[in-house]
Amino acid sequence: MISYNKVILIGNLTKDPEIRYTPSGTPVASFRLAVNRRYKQGEEFKEEVCYIDIVVFGKQAESCGQYLNKGSGVIVEGRLQERRWEGEDGQKRSKHEVVAQTVRFLPRRQESAVGGQVMADKSASGGEPSLSPSVPAGVPEEESALGGLENDVPF
Incomplete structure (x- = not known):
């Protein structure tokens, strides 16, 4: 049976990320994302x-803890996971969460579109993620190689 588990979300943090560490020292950031859905019902718009x-996990978790806070906009790419545990009362519990593989920081309203930061995905060789400038929406990636000159007037 073929299956595919990929989640892409755009939203805002509801509070500052919480940072903790695994017993082996790996950083782990957790936060809640609010994702809005706007739709029309009859003649009125609802949300x-x-x-x-x-x-x-990892370096991305540290960057999230350092640069994100309540209200920050992000694009999260990852996979859906069910986590199960036993509560203090002995009841079995579970919840679904997204394990992020890529977290892209969206620019704040007062920042320029080029000034945002993107947390790049780990390379195929298993390297650490890198922090790089984000590409403004609508600008093809090929143009972003111009090093920010894409906004210069050509005359």
């Missing part, structure tokens, strides 16, 4: 909010 728990 509903979905809250999703996100977990980030």
Whole structure:
């Protein structure tokens, strides 16, 4: 049977990320993302909010803890996971969360579109993620190689 588990979300943090460390010292960031869905019902527009728990590991977790706070906009790419545990009362519990593989920081409203930061995915060789400038929406990636000159007037 073929299966595919990929989640892409755009939203805002509901509070500052929490940073903790595994027994082996790996940083883990967790935060809740609010994702809005706007739809039309009859003649009026309505909006509903979905809250999703996100977990980030490694260098990306450290960057999330350092640069993100309540209200920060992010694009999260990852996989859906069910976590199971036994509560203090002995009851079995579970919840779904997204384990992020890539977290892209969206620019704040007062920042320029070029000034945002992107947390790049780990390379195929298993290297650490790198921090690089984000590409403004609508600008093909090929143009971003111009090193920020894409906004210069050509005359």
